[in-house]
Amino acid sequence: MSQPLRIGLIGCGGISRAHAHAMQTLGQQMVRVIATCDVDEALAQERARESGAESAFTDWREVLKREDIDAVDLCLPHDLHAEVAIAAAQAGKHILVEKPLATTLEDGWAMVHAAREAGVVLMTAFVERFEAENWRTKQLIDEGWLGAPVLAQLDHLQHVTFPPGHWARERKRLGGGAIASAGCHRLDLLRWFIGEVEWVSAETYYQPERMEGEAAGVVNLQFASGAIATMSISWLSPYRAFYRKLWLEGTEGAVHNWNGFHVFSRKKPEWAEGFVKLELEPVDPFAAEIRHFVQCVREGKEPLTNGEDSLRSQAVAIAANVSEETGCRVRPAELLAQALEKAG
Ligand SMILES: NC(=O)c1ccc[n+]([C@@H]2O[C@H](COP(=O)([O-])OP(=O)(O)OC[C@H]3O[C@@H](n4cnc5c(N)ncnc54)[C@H](O)[C@@H]3O)[C@@H](O)[C@H]2O)c1
Known part of the structure; x- marks a missing residue:
């Protein structure tokens, strides 16, 4: 059996609850939250408790340093998507990013380029x-x-x-x-x-x-x-x-x-x-979306809502x-x- 995809959940506000719940539903054999992160420490800890994560951080750079994390799930304000996703790609992490891809087309393109260069999966969470x-x-x-x-x-x-x-x-x-x-x-x-x-x-x-x-x-x-x-x-x-x-x-x-x-x-x-x-x-569309992300990472496939496609929607x-x-x-x-x- 293949190993679970090990996730760093960054941004622990509103929508992260649905993501964390969906990952619980999918089960620890498919996906595991290893660390959570939010500038609001109480939220990072709350989401860590709910998802059984070992660590809760307040600085996303700490998540990217972890070698036991394969992918990040970014549930952040829109203007942070590009900066964190590009750094994540450079750290070799696969990326699931909440919609919209970024706030500008230039930033969205920089994310696509960084993911391509690093050979990581970039998927936008277009849950609909x-x-x-x-x-x-x-x-x-x-x-x-x-x-x-x-x-x-x-x-x-x-x-x-x-x-x-x-x-x-x-x-x-x-x-x-x-x-x-x-x-x-x-x-x-x-x-x-x-x-x-x-x-x-x-x-x-x-x-x-x-x-x-x-x-x-x-x-x-x-x-x-x-x-x-x-x-x-x-x-x-x-x-x-x-x-x-x-x-x-x-x-x-x-x-x-x-x-x-x-x-x-x-x-x-x-x-x-x-x-x-x-x-x-x-x-559960969130579970279906995260399952698709995990499968794409495991099988090296392009997600349905990959970076290039999401850029066109943006x-x-x-x-x-x-x-x-x-x-x-x-x-x-x-x-x-x-x-x-x-x-x-
Ligand atoms: N159904 C949907 O598809 C859906 C619904 C709601 C939100 N969203 C998307 O989810 C994303 C997050 O939205 P939300 O509603 O959860 O927002 P939110 O404000 O509730 O949560 C964002 C969290 O990010 C944290 N944060 C801010 N700066 C940070 C930093 N530098 N490092 C770490 N954490 C930081 C905030 O403290 C906050 O807890 C957005 O992209 C939004 O569009 C999608």
Whole structure:
């Protein structure tokens, strides 16, 4: 039996709880948290206790020095992703980094380059790719049941507030606003479902007392295939529930997630009379995501959401912010090309 992947969990705030819990679920034969780290020592110790880690640090450099750690799981503020990931790659550690990859395309590219140079796996934790309804949607597209995608609508509606002084209130530290931070999940899904994005335009809504970046936004997309989509994100939803709409239509069929996951397809008699509800196996998407990371490290495979791919999703989110500033439609590929040229 192969050895467990030995993890240093860096950043022990909100989302690290889901990561630590998922690693516990996967079991010590697959993955073990060896050390935790947070500038807030109490959080580092709390997460160490929960995950059975031997050590809790307050300086991430101490984690990278440990020879008994194979990989780091970065659950850090966005502006720290690049610095810590690059140092981790240089220390020979594989990297699972929370989304978005980085706050700028230049930083994202530097992470990709560092991981390539060091020969380590770099994966972004785009957990929505591992959710049952999204996985099934991708499968239905790939199997041809929906035909060629034509139109998609993806929403993310949530009530989010950050306490005064929290890093996410600062545009620079967040890398934008709600679009780049949480909307990036939906933009990444759209790329996964439909392909590369040709044009992006965006409208945004600000509430400066809440955060510097936009608190809500609508992004329009046109894909290289000609397909079109909208992605709406709000952190201002008045209700506490977390609601994410999915609607995707192709030339032959459609899926939606209103009151369950539904499919229609002209290509299958059972699905051709109207929308049919499909029962999906429940999955813990965080466990599925971390299992995928472990498998990629063990088998030397590229993750589904590797650095290069995540950089393209990040370019779409950044293009939305450029569009709101300039009032123009923006090509993400041009932004990416400019960033790579700058990086040499
Ligand atoms: N469902 C999702 O996919 C999802 C949800 C929430 C957050 N996230 C992502 O997870 C990451 C972390 O977000 P969060 O909500 O957990 O934030 P958070 O603020 O709750 O946690 C971040 C932690 O990092 C610690 N930290 C800050 N500077 C540090 C340093 N130099 N060294 C070590 N620790 C340091 C902070 O003390 C804090 O505990 C972000 O990338 C965010 O976008 C993903």
